[in-house]
Amino acid sequence: MARPLAMLVLAASLLLAACQKEKKAPPPPPTVQVAAPLQRRIVDWDDYVGRFVSIDAVEIRPRVSGYLDRIAFRDGQQVRKGELLFVIDPRPYQAVLNQARAQTARAGATLANAEVELRRARALFEARAGSQQELTAREAAALQARADLAAAQASERSAALNVEFTRIRAPLSGRVSDRRVATGNLVTADQTVLTTLVNDNPIRFAFEASEALFLKRQRERGRMHALGDPVDIRLQDETDYRWHGKLEFVDNALDVNSGVIRGRAVLPNPNRLLTPGMFGHMRLPGSAPYTGLLLPDEVVATDQNRQTVLVIGRDGVVRLKAVETGPLVDGLRVIRSGLSPQDRVVIGGMGKAKPGAKVKTRPGRIRPREAAPAPAYQSPTPSSATIAS
Template sequence: MSKAAPFLLSACLAIALAGCGNKSKPAPPPPVVTVATPLQQTLVDWDDYTGQFIAVDSVDIRPRVTGYLQSVAFKDGDYVRKGQVLFVIDPRPYQAVLDQAKGAEAHAQAALTNARTEAARGATLLAAKAISQQAYDTLVATERQATADMLSAQANVHAAALNVGFTRVTAPLSGKISDRRVAPGNLVTADTTVLTNIVNLDPIRFEFTGSEALFLKYQRGQGGGLHTAATPVQIKLQDEPTYRWNGKLDFVDNAIQPGSGAIRGRAVISNPQHFLTPGMFGHMRLMGSQPYQALLVPDAALTTDLSRQVAYVVGPDRVVAERVVVEGPLYNGLRVIRSGLQPGDRVIVDGIQRAKPGQKVSLRNGRIAVEPIPPAGPGAGFIAPLPSSATPPDQITAP
């Protein structure tokens, strides 16, 4: 073999390798993403509050006369009616005072009758000039004094009769009564001793406090003037998954509390079965907006670009474009989009990590559906479907 053969072999290998390096690699296929149009639904924003049920009226029952308690005429925890007898205080001392007052009244009546007779006789004698004018004036004055004594005696009878009536302590309102605080045989003092307490349960109130920020929102009209009375509210108890109690806002205080920066509000709720009890805690939601048409997408369809929230949409040419969006609250696992998307936009809901703006993608059609989840916790803003007659549109399927 000639000395040039190895050099020729190396040259051929180099040329072959160079030829292989010049062959172009096949382009990777476009990434596959799932797209869907935003779900459209008529919604209402609600603001959430924690509060406590209170009675519209709560009355401590105290005696109006002093005496020894004779009997109790109810069972602890009963529902009592207005005017029903609850306690009886020994009436005998007050009955004796009444009888004495009636005797004094009869005495005054007899004195008045006699004075009137004497005055009438004196008028006849004065006309016949049988008595002096001074004697007649004395008879008239005696009649007037007897009339005053009669009025005083009648007032004493009335006062004594009231005290006898007050020995029967009656319910000032209908409601649920507490237990008796005093047993029969004990001395009770007028206007001091608390015998029991009555609260009315239907309707019942729900008291809460709201932040100054929410109050300002209502004042500026963002809530549609919802700080006024008769705004609908919905309430759920601690062990209830849904807001089943309906009522209306009936009071907002006239000042913000300096220490907490909150303002007190109150709603009234019908409670015909007396299930709701004063002292119970609950979560209330207050309508925070007028009904509006919302666009909803999954939270997974959004990504953060610096301080902005971004959604990726796919145009007719299958090219990914970036849309800056403004988020709203969550509704059943979906995020409300305040602005940045249109109803017909094809939003990437799966595979967003594989997509880049300006990139062409392969499409797989999907749909956005509501998946019920427990309501938001206390203090968080949330939304709910329009109540009563409004019917939300069907779920939207991607083209």
């Protein structure tokens, strides 16, 4: 009886030892997904938020006072330079002009008579039949008559200008706003605003560059931008930069309060879609094209003051590499340095990969991501940054 009991105890001991040995066996290495960085030709762009402004904007004010007689345009109409916009009752000014013309005719007749008298006095003096005093008086009368005629002619021209000013014409081609005064109202010279007129083709894009971006470009290129540099612009509801123009102005100093410098581009606007006051995003080339490495943004980790990625060596061991990153391109992060095209980067199962540990790998693929559609409206803030494409 004791012998079977001993054999049972021995079998239990062997089974327990086998279970403990099985528990101590190391687990298999985890499997992670790896891929080589995506290579692409990249151009860095400097991006600016700005506003469209008209090249010329005019407040239409009368140059003479009077009662508004007629409005010769439709609100919001496109008008050409010289086209009639308003008519002020011209009758009072026409009466003044007629009076001035009569004064001119009268002064002309007085001058003609004075010249006849002068010629007669000169002839008598030369024949020793007239005095020097008489001749001098006739000469003075002729000079006064000439002066009176010049004054009358100047008054006539001024009165004619006032009559012309009763017909208010467009000083430039563009789009007129709505009428601010109805017919029959009294308008005051140089004070009453009748409407506004803007020239919106071509149109300007005004922007501001931050001091950081200004310094970056100064160091890289020795200048902020060259006048005539091409620019691309997109609107708030657009994803692509479909509007093209050129840089026309960069200010000569930064604003001491905001630390920004003003700039301006100009672009054609033949169908008048671009409207003064509208916001947009503008980009300027910030670098020459170069071959860059791209990784999904989520595989780049921030470790205190550096950014790192996990790579797999030939021996299957996970290693940590510090990298220098750039902007996003199609949802992928540009890697400027610290990585080679042959590196196998962990892009899946990152939680299983520990630096110094051995892992199994399976191939993955890095694909560009489509840009998300722009919302119907974005609340822009004046800013500038560097992007890439």
